[in-house]
Amino acid sequence: MDIATLVGLLVGVGLIGWAVVSRSDLTSFVDVSSVAIVLGGSSAAALVSFPLRHVSGVARVVKNAFFARPPEPDKLIGDLVKYAEVARRDGILSLENMTKNIDDRFIVTGIQMAVDGTDPELIEQIMSSELESVAERHAAGKALFDAIGKYAPAFGMIGTLIGLVIMLQHMDDPSKIGPGMAVALLTTLYGALLANLVALPIADKLAVRSQEELLAKMIVVRGVMSIQSGDNPRIVEQKLMTFLPPAQRAKRGEGRDG
Amino acid sequence: MDIATLVGLLVGVGLIGWAVVSRSDLTSFVDVSSVAIVLGGSSAAALVSFPLRHVSGVARVVKNAFFARPPEPDKLIGDLVKYAEVARRDGILSLENMTKNIDDRFIVTGIQMAVDGTDPELIEQIMSSELESVAERHAAGKALFDAIGKYAPAFGMIGTLIGLVIMLQHMDDPSKIGPGMAVALLTTLYGALLANLVALPIADKLAVRSQEELLAKMIVVRGVMSIQSGDNPRIVEQKLMTFLPPAQRAKRGEGRDG
Amino acid sequence: MDIATLVGLLVGVGLIGWAVVSRSDLTSFVDVSSVAIVLGGSSAAALVSFPLRHVSGVARVVKNAFFARPPEPDKLIGDLVKYAEVARRDGILSLENMTKNIDDRFIVTGIQMAVDGTDPELIEQIMSSELESVAERHAAGKALFDAIGKYAPAFGMIGTLIGLVIMLQHMDDPSKIGPGMAVALLTTLYGALLANLVALPIADKLAVRSQEELLAKMIVVRGVMSIQSGDNPRIVEQKLMTFLPPAQRAKRGEGRDG
Amino acid sequence: MDIATLVGLLVGVGLIGWAVVSRSDLTSFVDVSSVAIVLGGSSAAALVSFPLRHVSGVARVVKNAFFARPPEPDKLIGDLVKYAEVARRDGILSLENMTKNIDDRFIVTGIQMAVDGTDPELIEQIMSSELESVAERHAAGKALFDAIGKYAPAFGMIGTLIGLVIMLQHMDDPSKIGPGMAVALLTTLYGALLANLVALPIADKLAVRSQEELLAKMIVVRGVMSIQSGDNPRIVEQKLMTFLPPAQRAKRGEGRDG
């Protein structure tokens, strides 16, 4: 689980809750029909905006993005170098037995193709296509959260306008003007919170996560290509380390020498 | 019919309607001259923005986009592989008879040119030009909805300003201030709904639909080129499958083996 | 004259006028100093933004854009093919006589250079430079209208702020508050109308018109190059038809065969 | 001096002043602390945004942009062709004497290097580097005005918020509410004027001016290169004329023939 996301959401919700409770009571800030307008309206706009399968697939994208962390590039390179050593020592066919112990389906597929003697160009094409497909799924997830971040404030304003119109049409009883307008403003509040605390930040986080996962996948593609071409494990490591930032590269170098 | 679009529009309209009815009555939210300002004003701005033929052609674009779903890439590849098998077995000329049973004019045109022995480069050029033309028509449709999404809130605000000016000039009778302002706010409400529930989401959906149709057309172009060059049907399939996301590719592979 | 532009402007102005007249009288919506602030302020900002010659040249750009429709691509191709036939039959020099009957200066210049035996590369360079120059003039026109679309609402707000400040400083007589604020809001209304009904839509239309004119000029460039190189008229036609969308291409094909 | 800038600023300021004077008196629109918040706040934000040398160099950029007009491309080409003729007739060394009468340091540097027999590639590299440096200085100037155009309305709003908070905390005396709010609104008015009449339009004008100066410099670079390579003056002219729009090119051609 991504800790920053959880902490951020809890801190944000907690702060807002505290700001309310310390000066008023929470019940006066909860209004079911206002929630329905903002959440329902944004979801409706998202349903019109995207094909059903984007919307329904989003739960999985979000779950993956927050819970299934991509493998650390550092560890990934270590694993691939290990496979390269085995392939060097015992022949590439010996990797077939190792694949049973590997969790990452993407690595297994790549090694399997290498073992099968698939044409290198075809391996690269198939793995790149998988990579693009992952990128597209992530982009679809990000687009959905961006859309909610765009529509939530709009439906917040729509709810407030509806509340204002109702209030203005019944101004006979001045004592009801204040509470009426208070309820009307709740949808704008909900829309702003949904957009700025949830939807837009999560869209940003998805973009970062997507980059991390694509980097991991790119390391695997490069590693499998290098193993198949029979590269010396040291060369494999050197090639893959160019994907790491210098700080991690230095650490890795020390770890190896130590 | 695209279900998400219909469901989204119904849910959105239903929610707004329910939010109104549960606290007031619908009639006080309907004002013909407000509808005229927002719908008429946005349409007028769109008429100035685009040539008449864009505006008049938009009905067809929308109808196609929502009702005529592009063929499933999966099924399309199956069809093209079938044609490749026939061409392999009975010669490419035998495809001419098959074209009578094909609905998709784009495939028929392509195969017809292949049968006629048209120069491959010319086939690709003609089909690509058709593809670009489809993309342009879709872009014109999307631009129109984007424009309405931009102008509807502006004319909503214009209507509200007009209503406010009228109200402010006749403030002698305080009992009319509330209802006057309520009517004035209706145009802003209409503008926000037209933009955020209808125009902008439909513009987004058109973009997705356009991508799907272009993908289908690109598969056809590649397939016809491959058939004409006399490729083995298995090769045709392999080439076309690179257009599919891996998940569908796997499913297809299984289906074929099963 | 571009009908959509005229109809759009009339419909928009008519609707707004009707919305006013049906509920109030027009005179209370006309305020000369408000018009001066919005129109004058936007023009002043445009004068600071652009060199004088851009601003003074804009009248011509607009007139051309709305009244001098670019030749239909279809008809243009027909003409160029006809010239190609004459050049094929009677020699390229025979085209010199024909130029007297051609209205389009751009075609005449091109053919004249071809007749003079100017180096093809130089012809292309000179005609492309003319093309770029036309594109730049159009872009300058569009930039001016975009600027007015950006500054008109700003000066509308500035006018309203001025009116509000004046009104707030003289709140002794409550009966004048309403009318004072009504007048203050007029500049915002004018700014919104000038931007959303006139400036921004015309900027969009200019972009579309510019594209059409550039397409026509590109067809002429390609046609003249093709004629000079002595291409068979059928080849000239084929080359130029790739500029047309498929629908028009099909129509043209039928017309030719019919 | 650029007339449009001066006229635009005077017209804008005059109009706003007239709008105020015709309905109220100017003194009630002048508030020193409001000016301090908007001007000072925007300048403070600009100081944080840019290194000190950008900010301090901006005065020179602005002065150059408005007062030192770049040489007319037309005249520049005439001069360069003249130098080419001298170089052709009397040898390139004879140009050294002419440089004493040339004001433009950029031309002098270029010709000096050509006379010195500097390697053409090096001349081009050095002059291009100067050109890029000019472009960067202009971009820095434009960025500063864009920043002020962005921050001025923000500090206008900040000033208004401060005024509103003060006013709301002292609502005991209703007679002071109006004037208090009037003063509060002045900062928003100042911010809007500073952004929309001064900063943003000047940023746009700087962009146009920068383009003109870069065009002039590019003509010089090309001209010097052409002179050094010993081109025939007519060729030099032809090469340089491709930088002119067709209209000016035609005029120049006529002038030469007449």
Added chain:
Amino acid sequence: MDIATLVGLLVGVGLIGWAVVSRSDLTSFVDVSSVAIVLGGSSAAALVSFPLRHVSGVARVVKNAFFARPPEPDKLIGDLVKYAEVARRDGILSLENMTKNIDDRFIVTGIQMAVDGTDPELIEQIMSSELESVAERHAAGKALFDAIGKYAPAFGMIGTLIGLVIMLQHMDDPSKIGPGMAVALLTTLYGALLANLVALPIADKLAVRSQEELLAKMIVVRGVMSIQSGDNPRIVEQKLMTFLPPAQRAKRGEGRDG
């Protein structure tokens, strides 16, 4: 320390403080729960938006950006030319002793690799990768400040909405309406100040600083490559001077000749 940043922040804060103090007292502008909502809410949104390591690494980026000024390009070139002279005179190995006196780790690493006889291509690749990594860290720092600049006004508005709702629900005592709304507006004021005086300007400054540091690093890379290839020190200087703007180049030339 970057003076403009400090001066800008002090001037901005001072001006706002003076504007408050001159008309009211500061205590009525300080509200802890408002600070908590704006600062806490923006931080929470940033925590959700970015991985924890971006957020925690930002302090170092900011410190570096403001306190550790990148070496002056001018001085850097002087140093590199000096190393080139030593390498020319005493052989490249003699540089190893000099590295002990060099502070800049980046130069030391480069020279060490050159001394070790590392393959030039590998040196360039490793140093470029370090350069990209620095650029990415800076971009992450800028993204964080941009995010705060985006979320601070949103949480300012959220705080104001909460305050308004509370105030509207307790309108029984009219004497509390003014102060209640005053407090509600404070969060909007805080949000606007945090965004426009701190976050957005610092984001801009980070971008400028990043460019300066990257320029310095690019000079080092080019210099080391040139030294290793055994270039004449004058050639090294000429190559590196192309990174300088012409004004500095001229100054440097004079200084050398003087």
